Amino acid sequence: xxxxxxxxxxxxxxxxxxxxxxxxxxxxxxxxxxxxxxxxxxxxxxxxxxxxxxxxxxxxxxxxxxxxxxxxxxxxxxxxxxxxxxxxxxxxxxxxxxxxxxxxxxxxxxxxxxxxxxxxxxxxxxxxxxxxxxxxxxxxxxxxxxxxxxxxxxxxxxxxxxxxxxxxxxxxxxxxxxxxxxxxxxxxxxxxxxxxxxxxxxxxxxxxxxxxxxxxxxxxxxxxxxxxxxxxxxxxxxxxxxxxxxxxxxxxxxxxxxxxxxxxxxxxxxxxxxxxxxxxxxxxxxxxxxxxxxxxxxxxxxxxxxxxxxxxxxxxxxxxxxxxxxxxxxxxxxxxxxxxxxxxxxxxxxxxxxxxxxxxxxxxxxxxxxxxxxxxxxxxxxxxxxxxxxxxxxxxxxxxxxxxxxxxxxxxxxxxxxxxxxxxxxxxxxxxxx
Amino acid sequence: xxxxxxxxxxxxxxxxxxxxxxxxxxxxxxxxxxxxxxxxxxxxxxxxxxxxxxxxxxxxxxxxxxxxxxxxxxxxxxxxxxxxxxxxxxxxxxxxxxxxxxxxxxxxxxxxxxxxxxxxxxxxxxxxxxxxxxxxxxxxxxxxxxxxxxxxxxxxxxxxxxxxxxxxxxxxxxxxxxxxxxxxxxxxxxxxxxxxxxxxxxxxxxxxxxxxxxxxxxxxxxxxxxxxxxxxxxxxxxxxxxxxxxxxxxxxxxxxxxxxxxxxxxxxxxxxxxxxxxxxxxxxxxxxxxxxxxxxxxxxxxxxxxxxxxxxxxxxxxxxxxxxxxxxxxxxxxxxxxxxxxxxxxxxxxxxxxxxxxxxxxxxxxxxxxxxxxxxxxxxxxxxxxxxxxxxxxxxxxxxxxxxxxxxxxxxxxxxxxxxxxxxxxxxxxxxxx
Numbered sequence: 001x002x003x004x005x006x007x008x009x010x011x012x013x014x015x016x017x018x019x020x021x022x023x024x025x026x027x028x029x030x031x032x033x034x035x036x037x038x039x040x041x042x043x044x045x046x047x048x049x050x051x052x053x054x055x056x057x058x059x060x061x062x063x064x065x066x067x068x069x070x071x072x073x074x075x076x077x078x079x080x081x082x083x084x085x086x087x088x089x090x091x092x093x094x095x096x097x098x099x100x101x102x103x104x105x106x107x108x109x110x111x112x113x114x115x116x117x118x119x120x121x122x123x124x125x126x127x128x129x130x131x132x133x134x135x136x137x138x139x140x141x142x143x144x145x146x147x148x149x150x151x152x153x154x155x156x157x158x159x160x161x162x163x164x165x166x167x168x169x170x171x172x173x174x175x176x177x178x179x180x181x182x183x184x185x186x187x188x189x190x191x192x193x194x195x196x197x198x199x200x201x202x203x204x205x206x207x208x209x210x211x212x213x214x215x216x217x218x219x220x221x222x223x224x225x226x227x228x229x230x231x232x233x234x235x236x237x238x239x240x241x242x243x244x245x246x247x248x249x250x251x252x253x254x255x256x257x258x259x260x261x262x263x264x265x266x267x268x269x270x271x272x273x274x275x276x277x278x279x280x281x282x283x284x285x286x287x288x289x290x291x292x293x294x295x296x297x298x299x300x301x302x303x304x305x306x307x308x309x310x311x312x313x314x315x316x317x318x319x320x321x322x323x324x325x326x327x328x329x330x331x332x333x334x335x336x337x338x339x340x341x342x343x344x345x346x347x348x349x350x351x352x353x354x355x356x357x358x359x360x361x362x363x364x365x366x367x368x369x370x371x372x373x374x375x376x377x378x379x380x381x382x383x384x385x386x387x388x389x390x391x392x393x394x395x396x397x398x399x400x401x402x403x404x405x406x407x408x409x410x411x412x413x414x415x416x417x418x419x420x421x422x423x424x425x426x427x428x429x430x431x432x433x434x
Numbered sequence: 435x436x437x438x439x440x441x442x443x444x445x446x447x448x449x450x451x452x453x454x455x456x457x458x459x460x461x462x463x464x465x466x467x468x469x470x471x472x473x474x475x476x477x478x479x480x481x482x483x484x485x486x487x488x489x490x491x492x493x494x495x496x497x498x499x500x501x502x503x504x505x506x507x508x509x510x511x512x513x514x515x516x517x518x519x520x521x522x523x524x525x526x527x528x529x530x531x532x533x534x535x536x537x538x539x540x541x542x543x544x545x546x547x548x549x550x551x552x553x554x555x556x557x558x559x560x561x562x563x564x565x566x567x568x569x570x571x572x573x574x575x576x577x578x579x580x581x582x583x584x585x586x587x588x589x590x591x592x593x594x595x596x597x598x599x600x601x602x603x604x605x606x607x608x609x610x611x612x613x614x615x616x617x618x619x620x621x622x623x624x625x626x627x628x629x630x631x632x633x634x635x636x637x638x639x640x641x642x643x644x645x646x647x648x649x650x651x652x653x654x655x656x657x658x659x660x661x662x663x664x665x666x667x668x669x670x671x672x673x674x675x676x677x678x679x680x681x682x683x684x685x686x687x688x689x690x691x692x693x694x695x696x697x698x699x700x701x702x703x704x705x706x707x708x709x710x711x712x713x714x715x716x717x718x719x720x721x722x723x724x725x726x727x728x729x730x731x732x733x734x735x736x737x738x739x740x741x742x743x744x745x746x747x748x749x750x751x752x753x754x755x756x757x758x759x760x761x762x763x764x765x766x767x768x769x770x771x772x773x774x775x776x777x778x779x780x781x782x783x784x785x786x787x788x789x790x791x792x793x794x795x796x797x798x799x800x801x802x803x804x805x806x807x808x809x810x811x812x813x814x815x816x817x818x819x820x821x822x823x824x825x826x827x828x829x830x831x832x833x834x835x836x837x838x839x840x841x842x843x844x845x846x847x848x849x850x851x852x853x854x855x856x857x858x859x860x861x862x863x864x865x866x867x868x
Contacts, residue, residue, distance in 0.1 A: 018725070022583050022725055026583075026585075029585065030582075030583070033582045033763060034582070034763070035762075035763055130580075136725075136726035136727065136729060137729060138575075138576060138579075138580035141572075141575065141579065141580055142572060145572075145575065145747060145750075145751065145756075146564075146572035146575055146744075146747050147743070147747070148464075148467045148468070148746065148747050148750040149456050149460075149464070149742070149743045149745075149746030149747055149749075149750065150743055151460075151463065274708070274711065274732065277708070277711055289743060291452070291456055291570075291739040291740070291742060291743040291746070292570035292733060292734065292739065292740045292743035292744075293570065293733065293734050293739070293740055294733065294734075295570060295571060295731075295732065295733035295734075296730070296731070296732040296733065297729075297730070297731055298708065298729065298730040298732075299726060299727065299728065299729035299730065300726065300727050300728075300729075305725040305726065305727070306725070306726045306727055308583070308725060309581070309583045309584055309723060309725040309726035310580075310726075311583075312582065312583030312725070313579060313580050313581070313582050313583055315583075316579075316582040316583065317579065320759050320760070320763065321759050322579075322756045322759050322760065325754050325755050325756050325759075326754070326756065328469075329467060329468070329469055329754065
């Protein structure tokens with residue numbers, strides 16, 4: 001066996017602690033599988049006084065990231081600091097100092113991927129990032145290696161475990177979005193500021209990375225619509241279930257003819273589909289290839305040890321030398337891919353829910369607007385309301401499932417519907433995954 | 435770009451045709467992703483006069499495998515001939531001639547893996563075999579790369595699509611095993627001689643390969659029990675459904691303490707589990723790792739293009755040079771792994787079905803035998819039978835779900851139960867996946 005490989009872990013939060021745990025508690029296993037023993041030379045933290053659950057030799061823990069950059073004996077940097085600044089500059093410096101980099105930072109790759117990847121290629125270094133998308137699910141490996149004989153035709157994925165947990169619990173316990181979110185925050189499943197998760201940004205960042213690997217298409221967050229789960233109501237989850245569907249926050253990238261359809265949004269998924277059956281904090285990626293057909297990958301998309309598992313797999317790939325062979329051939333961040341389809345041209349079925357006045361001609365007004373916009377109705381649910389006791393006009397929920405139409409037509413219709421006095425806010429519109 | 439890589443396809447059956455199709459129809463894509471253009475130099479067939487669906491240049495098609503072995507310009511052999519003889523000798527000769535080998539032949543690796551792998555290592559060559567297990571699902575990659583930071587703790591898998599199709603259709607259409615098998619044979623989903631599939635041998639061969647990769651444990655088919663689906667009756671599928679389970683043919687390898695539990699058998703799987711929801715010809719592998727937790731991989735486990743997709747991914751790995759790095763480190767065919775647990779020590783719950791005489795004291799006799807063998811009963815189903823019209827004693831089905839017990843105790847009890855006049859054959863005993 002050759003000399004030990006020296007690694008630095010930059011960022012000893014939850015995932016960093018998990019990585020250190022695997023490398024120290026299972027050092028023999030890691031050495032056997034990579035052909036080389038792996039030595040944690042430095043672990044960079046922000047606060048040296050904070051107690052850590054892991055016992056590292058004296059001198060390993062440091063708050064000076066420059067000491068890693070300047071140490072010529074460190075071969076690989078595991079960069080687990082969050083955010084983009086100073087993470088971007090740190091990664092550039094690490095690459096320039098001749099180190100290969102393993103990272104779990106999706107925001108950094110989403111925003112600065114092109115620059116970082118180009119720099120790494122220029123310097124003959126590699127960046128490995130399995131842990132940046134879907135945690136413990138080896139989806140980067142699947143897209144860039146296992147599917148190499150295929151043109152990937154679609155990616156449909158649950159990429160945010162927090163949202164999936166909230167949606168699952170809302171339906172299971174007949175609870176409101178707000179109640180489950182508060183509970184998830186108390187349990188540590190959701191951040192104190194949950195915006196990145198519940199507004200869909202986290203899933204969209206991961207979709208940007210997958211989209212570029214699978215379709216060679218460089219996109220940024222502003223190139224496609226992203227909608228979160230924060231405006232969903234329990235009522236919609238229940239009506240969807242009544243219709244035979246589950247509502248999931250889906251990240252979708254798929255080829256339709258010559259163009260690429262891209263979006264992150266809550267969608268109705270038929271309850272027989274593996275995606276619909278993926279509950280709680282799990283992630284799932286449904287990957288279609290022109291040769292292999294549909295495949296599914298599921299597991300924990302976040303969390304200490306699942307993410308650490310992905311980081312260590314990447315590290316092993318770097319130690320073995322595989323990552324260095326893979327990286328130059330990954331057609332990431334190129335821009336030869338298909339054109340992104342304008343959202344208004346996307347075609348699918350829709351679930352619509354309105355609160356309407358319980359009085360004559362309301363349904364006629366709505367169906368007239370849909371009809372004039374060439375939107376055909378597949379089914380309607382309006383449950384009988386209790387008889388009014390006084391003379392007031394009450395609101396009752398009306399649910400309509402449409403046949404296939406375009407997002408453009410639905411938007412036109414919605415704009416007209418917003419003019420009807422008989423419809424009260426909110427007007428809910430959710431697409432169906434076909 | 436360097437000079438083209440010359441490959442030979444040995445065996446131009448269904449999968450070979452699919453591989454040739456990807457390499458010829460998508461040659462630009464393959465070249466871009468592997469960094470080198472790939473040229474089919476030879477395609478070996480048994481019968482040169484048989485029409486092929488694929489157009490290969492003159493001189494490529496041959497019935498002489500020796501011409502591949504002897505051609506120093508051929509770098510990689512894609513060996514897709516079935517069976518073990520002459521496949522074993524052909525692979526040895528290819529390796530000796532300095533060629534790397536990609537294969538889908540599970541029977542060959544199951545029976546002669548140790549010899550072939552040792553020879554390849556000795557000669558500095560590699561054997562890639564993603565297509566040998568679970569077709570289009572990249573499970574070899576997952577086990578040997580993505581899980582490299584983990585100790586795999588269990589593999590529970592549907593590895594035979596034919597059996598899964600038959601079980602799915604039986605329950606869906608309330609049809610007998612024989613009827614669905616005949617139909618599957620007519621449709622080409624099952625072989626004219628279905629024994630390898632329906633008796634569980636095909637799944638067991640794949641389990642041998644997975645077990646050695648995941649646990650470093652060399653086993654042969656005779657080291658663990660294998661039972662197929664050929665003795666299952668529709669009644670059992672229906673009772674299982676009534677109890678909230680599906681019956682699936684499962685290949686299982688899992689660590690229990692220091693020992694390895696291994697078997698292929700039909701099992702009751704709770705209907706909420708992803709495995710239970712995997713229907714039709716699909717395969718699924720549930721892989722547990724000590725760091726990543728539970729993960730699932732699903733897709734087509736067989737068929738022309740899904741298997742060809744796996745073969746081409748392997749070929750790309752060889753072209754890129756990754757397979758040559760991975761192969762020496764795969765701890766396959768070693769024998770340092772855990773001891774295989776004697777089947778009689780395996781503990782689980784059981785589903786039991788008897789045809790019993792509809793007369794007094796029968797249930798008492800059965801429960802007495804179970805009780806004396808320390809087998810505790812969790813639930814009983816005995817549906818009311820129509821009143822007998824004559825004086826004859828009729829048989830009625832009795833279904834018992836036990837609490838956790840050992841295979842040894844169940845066998846003892848079964849032996850005693852076989853002595854009871856009041857129980858008619860068959861006595862069905864199926865374990866439950868916990």
